[in-house]
Every structure is written in structure tokens, then in C-alpha cells.
Amino acid sequence: MSPRPIVLDPDLERLQKEGYAVEVSHGHVLVHSVPYVTSQREVKRGIVVTNLNGNVGQLGSPADHQVWFVGEYPCHHTGKPIESIRHSSQHFPLWTGFIAQHRFSNKPPNGYPDFYSKMKSYISIISNEAKVIDPAADPRTHEVIVSTEVDSVFRYWDSASTRANILAVSEKLAMNRIAIIGLGGTGSYLLDLVAKTPAREIHLYDGDKFLQHNAFRAPGAASIEELEQGLPKVDYYSKKYDKMRTGIYPHDVYLDEDNISELQDFDFVFVCVDKGPVRKLLSRFLQRQEIPFIDVGMELHVLPENNCIYGTCRVTLSTPQQKDHFAKRATMSSGSEGGIYDSNIQVADMNALNAALAVAKWKQFCTFYQDLRQVHHTTYSINSHSLTKDEMPELTEIK
Numbered sequence: 001m002s003p004r005p006i007v008l009d010p011d012l013e014r015l016q017k018e019g020y021a022v023e024v025s026h027g028h029v030l031v032h033s034v035p036y037v038t039s040q041r042e043v044k045r046g047i048v049v050t051n052l053n054g055n056v057g058q059l060g061s062p063a064d065h066q067v068w069f070v071g072e073y074p075c076h077h078t079g080k081p082i083e084s085i086r087h088s089s090q091h092f093p094l095w096t097g098f099i100a101q102h103r104f105s106n107k108p109p110n111g112y113p114d115f116y117s118k119m120k121s122y123i124s125i126i127s128n129e130a131k132v133i134d135p136a137a138d139p140r141t142h143e144v145i146v147s148t149e150v151d152s153v154f155r156y157w158d159s160a161s162t163r164a165n166i167l168a169v170s171e172k173l174a175m176n177r178i179a180i181i182g183l184g185g186t187g188s189y190l191l192d193l194v195a196k197t198p199a200r201e202i203h204l205y206d207g208d209k210f211l212q213h214n215a216f217r218a219p220g221a222a223s224i225e226e227l228e229q230g231l232p233k234v235d236y237y238s239k240k241y242d243k244m245r246t247g248i249y250p251h252d253v254y255l256d257e258d259n260i261s262e263l264q265d266f267d268f269v270f271v272c273v274d275k276g277p278v279r280k281l282l283s284r285f286l287q288r289q290e291i292p293f294i295d296v297g298m299e300l301h302v303l304p305e306n307n308c309i310y311g312t313c314r315v316t317l318s319t320p321q322q323k324d325h326f327a328k329r330a331t332m333s334s335g336s337e338g339g340i341y342d343s344n345i346q347v348a349d350m351n352a353l354n355a356a357l358a359v360a361k362w363k364q365f366c367t368f369y370q371d372l373r374q375v376h377h378t379t380y381s382i383n384s385h386s387l388t389k390d391e392m393p394e395l396t397e398i399k
Contacts, residue, residue: 019140027162046071185351
């Protein structure tokens with residue numbers, strides 16, 4: 001995807017018109033070439049950075065009063081550090097390839113009404129000391145930087161990650177090609193979660209149509225008009241998420257021996273099927289190709305004497321390094337294996353939970369989440385409200 005220009009918010013455009021070198025990148029605003037004084041009383045230039053929040057073109061008030069700084073710690077003209085803005089100093093990887101060295105905190109009594117006021121305040125505190133030594137040290141360089149978003153799959157900023165300062169962590173999920181096989185209840189919720197990550201391509205495989213009963217076991221709310229269209233599931237969901245992001249590819253097919261080779265170039269696969277022989281075919285192919293995958297499953301039953309439902313949700317991870325456990329943990333035989341789930345009983349909450357457990361495991365695999373146990377098989381039991389941890393390597397290390 002080629003870079004696309006960003007239209008600056010009025011607050012940021014005001015900074016640019018005054019001559020500040022303003023850039024917007026990865027959901028952050030950067031002001032470059034801000035002069036500051038080092039502890040050796042040298043005048044250098046650094047970058048003031050803050051994360052953006054709000055909607056594009058309508059940023060509103062900043063979410064906090066803090067900023068990052070790229071450069072040495074700024075000092076007074078005497079060489080003494082400016083303690084009034086000190087918060088912490090360390091390596092802050094804001095996104096891949098961009099690291100700030102300092103975090104500053106300077107909160108006015110009523111906070112900052114807009115991003116213009118926030119950035120101006122920090123720039124003035126830092127650069128005014130440099131002007132004492134060098135009157136020509138002006139942060140207004142009149143350098144125009146074209147702000148662009150490069151290779152972003154999202155149609156607007158991922159402000160959730162920037163607000164939480166986890167953009168660099170989120171980029172660990174930017175796999176090139178992911179497949180989701182099966183868009184039933186669990187698969188659809190799984191797509192909902194994965195679509196909100198920076199994964200570049202998400203390929204959907206399912207030969208079914210999106211019908212009325214599916215609407216009660218799917219994220220969001222389908223309209224009557226959408227149901228009347230009788231779209232293939234992959235087309236229904238790809239259109240839904242195309243509003244938010246690019247890179248979702250529908251494949252209106254069932255995978256079998258004739259077309260399974262389509263999976264050979266994927267980085268990761270989610271298997272959400274309810275037929276043992278299909279699971280067997282998929283898992284054996286993926287293991288031969290050394291492609292990591294997660295298989296999900298549900299087994300629900302009615303307890304007649306209590307007129308209630310009990311059962312389990314399962315998440316099983318297979319990797320090239322650990323895969324021998326899969327055949328004994330996931331059903332490969334033919335016949336009914338999902339209890340009342342095969343009758344399309346509405347259990348959207350269990351579908352959503354099964355999907356959430358699977359995505360959480362995938363994020364651990366990507367080191368987005370810390371993984372102390374490296375669990376490769378998990379089950380959730382409804383009646384005991386408990387999780388199991390199984391198939392762990394004998395030796396685990398904290399990552």
C-alpha cells in the first residue's frame with residue numbers, strides 16, 4: 001500500500017502555519033527541530049511527541065498532559081536539568097524503528113484545551129532556554145513535512161493503541177497472511193477480534209451463506225435487508241469489516257483435498273470447523289507445511305434433570321516445535337461431535353469466549369502477551385467455570 005497524505009487537524013495545522021515542523025505518523029504528532037540545551041550547555045535539536053486521540057479532523061482535547069522527547073535531557077541555559085517537566089527517562093519504543101528517550105509531565109491547573117496549547121507549552125519551556133545561549137535557536141524552522149500513514153491497513157488511526165501507548169506492542173501482530181477457516185459463531189467472533197489488529201491480510205474460507213440463524217450467533221446486528229440478500233458468509237463479513245480496514249479476502253469455498261494447497265503460504269491459520277475429517281485433513285496439511293495454527297471446538301449438552309446446558313470450549317495450538325499433542329486433543333473422527341451445538345442452539349456467549357481464548361493464545365504466540373507457561377491446549381468448563389492448562393513444554397522461560 002502506498003503512503004497517503006493526512007489532512008491535519010486545525011490545531012496541528014495552526015502549528016504548521018506558525019512555522020513548526022509538524023508531522024503526523026502512527027497516530028502521533030511530532031514537532032521536529034525543537035532547540036534545547038544539553039548538560040554541556042550545547043544547543044541541539046530534538047523532537048517533541050504526543051499521542052493523538054479523538055476522530056480524524058476532530059481531535060478535541062488531549063487525553064493526557066504528557067509528551068515524549070527524542071534527544072538528550074533538556075536543561076536550563078545553566079546546564080541544570082529542567083526538573084519541572086521531568087517524569088521518566090528510558091527507551092520508549094513508540095513504534096517500530098522510533099524510540100523516544102524521555103517522558104515529560106507538566107500539567108497546567110485546568111489541563112490543555114487542545115493539542116496546539118499542549119505542544120506550544122512544552123516547546124516553549126524547552127526552547128526558551130536554548131535562546132538564552134543562541135538567540136537564533138528558533139523552533140519555527142518553517143520546514144514542511146508531509147504527514148502520511150505508510151502501510152496501514154486501517155482506514156483511520158488506531159487511536160485505541162496510541163491512547164494506551166501500546167502501538168509498538170501491537171505491531172507484533174502485523175503478520176503478512178492469516179487464514180480463518182469457518183465463519184460460524186466462533187469463527188465470526190474470531191474475525192471480529194483479528195480484524196482490529198494490524199495483520200496485513202486476513203483470508204476467509206467458508207462455503208456457507210449468511211442466514212437468519214447465523215445472525216443470532218455473530219458479532220454486531222444484521223439487518224433484515226442484509227439477510228434477504230443471502231450473501232455467502234465470506235462476502236457478508238468482508239463487506240462489514242471493509243468499512244474499517246483493508247486486506248480482508250473472501251473465499252467462498254470449502255477446503256478439501258483439491259484446493260487445500262491454497263494454505264501453503266500462510267503465516268498462521270485459525271481452524272474453526274465442526275467436522276472431524278475436515279479437521280484431520282487441515283491439521284495434517286498444516287503440520288506438514290510447518291504452519292502454526294489454532295483449532296477451536298465446542299461440545300455442549302443438555303442436562304435434562306436441571307434443564308440447563310453444560311459443556312466445554314477448547315483451544316489447541318499446534319506449532320512446528322510442538323505438534324504431537326494435537327491428534328489426541330482434537331476430534332478427528334466423523335459423526336456428531338458437538339452435542340446440541342450441531343443443532344444451531346444459540347450460544348453466542350460461548351462462541352465469543354471460545355474466539356477470545358483463541359485470539360489471546362495467538363497473541364501470546366506473537367509475544368504481544370507474556371506467556372510464562374506456553375500452554376498449547378486449553379479448555380473452559382461451563383459448569384465449574386474453570387480453565388485448564390495442558391500441553392506445556394517441560395522447560396519454560398519468561399519472555
